[in-house]
Amino acid sequence: MFDRPTFISLSPNVQKDDFYIAFKLIFMPWKWKKGKDIVELEEKFKNYLGINFAYSFNSGRSSFLAILKSLELEKESEILIQGFTCNAAVNPIIWSGFKPIFVDIEKETLNMDPIDLEKKITSKSKVVLVQHTFGFPAKMDKILEICQKHNLILIEDCAHSLGAEYNNKKIGTFGRVSFFSFGRDKIISSVYGGMVVSNDSVLAEKIRKIQNEYKYPSRGWVIQQLLHPLLIGTLVIPLYNFFGLGKVLLIGFQKLRIISKAVVSTEKQGIMPKYFPRKMPNALAILALNQFKxxxxxxxxxxxxxxxxxxxxxxxxxxxxxxxxxxxxxxxxxxxxxxxxxxxxxxxxxxxxxxxxxxxxxxxxxxxxxxxxxxxxxxxxxxxxxxxxxxxxxxxxxxxxxxxxxxxxxxxxxxxxx
Ligand SMILES: Cc1ncc(COP(=O)(O)O)c(C=O)c1O
Missing domain, CATH: 3.90.1150.10 (Aspartate Aminotransferase, domain 1)
Structure with missing residues (x-):
């Protein structure tokens, strides 16, 4: 009855040290929004990837929204994105007024098929968003070649692939601009979080300005994220098999908005929640820094x-x-x-x-x-x-x-x- 179940998701990266950091942060509201840890996380990212610019946001979704805004594309521009993706990758395109065009995937890699990519390009195509599904790099040499040939902007969606490499080069350094996610079940996790990286100084300056314009998420939202590893680790998982209490608690905590969901139901209908786009709050940067180590x-x-x-x-x-x-x-x-x-x-x-x-x-x-x-x-x-x-x-x-x-x-x- 008390057998601890095994889960593929539910804050899977959390270890004791992460747990204690989240716990301590609950009692330090002055560290929740602004703070030096945000810049430290951005610096660490730049050094790790060997890239010139990095700007943090509260999610991969906000990161992608900031990128799309910085590109100043015409409305109705087409953005090529692979099928077999998450609505969190598609929605920012729709929320920004652009059109996603879906490209088929390769059976061997679950990544964008370069042959189908070329077939789907039209005169309205402006951007290719390449996803490295589940941490497996896409065929970057072919995709780069196609982007150059058709004058398309390459954005890398590195939500799954922090640390992956292609031809000994870090994933995230191929695109004109790229983004990462620190969602709850990503490579590293601060429950919510994201990062934009680029070597393009003109674009980076625009993204810096956009980051400045965006607000911090509310205190209520920050505390929701801090509570996630704590409640999942102490109540939901340990009580999962105790007459199903853990599951009831999970649903209850989510319904009462004590903890967040990764994707809310309105997003499945293409509607943007009000906590996007936002900056990365300092408390979550502290969690992400510890995971980054x-x-x-x-x-x-x-x-x-x-x-x-x-x-x-x-x-x-x-x-x-x-x-x-x-x-x-x-x-x-x-x-x-x-x-x-x-x-x-x-x-x-x-x-x-x-x-x-x-x-x-x-x-x-x-x-x-x-x-x-x-x-x-x-x-x-x-x-x-x-x-x-x-x-x-x-x-x-x-x-x-x-x-x-x-x-x-x-x-x-x-x-x-x-
Ligand atoms: C492929 C992919 N792209 C983008 C995102 C968006 O990241 P986030 O959840 O941090 O907004 C996700 C995750 O949800 C994803 O799986």
Missing amino acids: KLETFNNYRQEISDIYKRELEGAGFQLLKMDNNKTKNVYMRFPVICNNNDSDKILNFFRKQNIFLDDGWRKSVIVPIDTNIEKMKYIKSSCPMAEEISRKIINLPTHINISLEKAKEIVKILKRI
């Missing part, structure tokens, strides 16, 4: 867990991603497995019975989470057949720091049994 440890551990999955699942009848390992360093935010049938519900139910919760929302829709209104996202049905097929067949395995090596072995055993 552990970036290499996290990513090495993800690699170690993924090696177990790879070893055990190769030749076992599943499709695993195929990367050109001479070119890419992957960071495995998740370990995707493409099943042979469309019944991921059945597989996830089976895992649930073993006290393992693997539903991270990245399935059953070309634009996730599941019940996103894809018409409102301007997706044209059948325009990305591979993305549609993958979304029916994918399940993701967890790779985060709180999954033990034994648990990873247990997960593959169960999967093989199914």
Whole structure:
């Protein structure tokens, strides 16, 4: 009854030190909004990526909104974005008055297919947003070539890929401008948070001004984020199996707005919540800085867990991603497995019975989470057949720091049994 369940999401990167920092910050309201830690985080990012400019925001969504504003594109401009993405990547395009055009993905990498990209370019195309899905770098040489040929601006969506590399160059340094996310289940996490990086001094100056214009999020919003790791770690997960109390608490805390959701229901209908766009608040920069110190440890551990999955699942009848390992360093935010049938519900139910919760929302829709209104996202049905097929067949395995090596072995055993 008190068996601690295993989750793929729910603040998966939080360790004891992160927990205590969040706890202490609750009692330090003077550190919540302004503070020196914001600049420190931006400096750390610049040094890590070897890039000239970095500006923080309260999310990947706000970061992308700031980028789109800085580009000063004509209304109705088309922005090419891959199918099999999150509504959090599509919505900023819609909220800014532009048109997303969906490009199909490659089966081997779940990233934008360069061949389909070229087919979807029109005279209104202005930007390519390239996503490095689950930490696996997209084919940057081909995509850069296409952008140069057609005079398109390249933006990298690095929400999943902090630390990944392509041809020994850090992901995030290929685009004219790029953004990262520190969402709750990203590579590093401050529950909410994001960063824009660029080497383009003219664009960077515009982004700096936009960051200045944006307000800080409210104190209520900051405290919601600080409470997230605390309540999830002390109540929700430990009580999950105690007559389902943990789940009731999770829903209750979210309904009462004591903790936040990653994506709220109105966003699934293309409506912008009022806490976007906003600056990064100092309290969350403190959380992100502490996680940033552990970036290499996290990513090495993800690699170690993924090696177990790879070893055990190769030749076992599943499709695993195929990367050109001479070119890419992957960071495995998740370990995707493409099943042979469309019944991921059945597989996830089976895992649930073993006290393992693997539903991270990245399935059953070309634009996730599941019940996103894809018409409102301007997706044209059948325009990305591979993305549609993958979304029916994918399940993701967890790779985060709180999954033990034994648990990873247990997960593959169960999967093989199914
Ligand atoms: C691919 C992708 N892009 C962008 C975002 C937006 O990041 P954030 O949640 O920090 O707004 C997300 C995450 O939700 C994402 O998965």
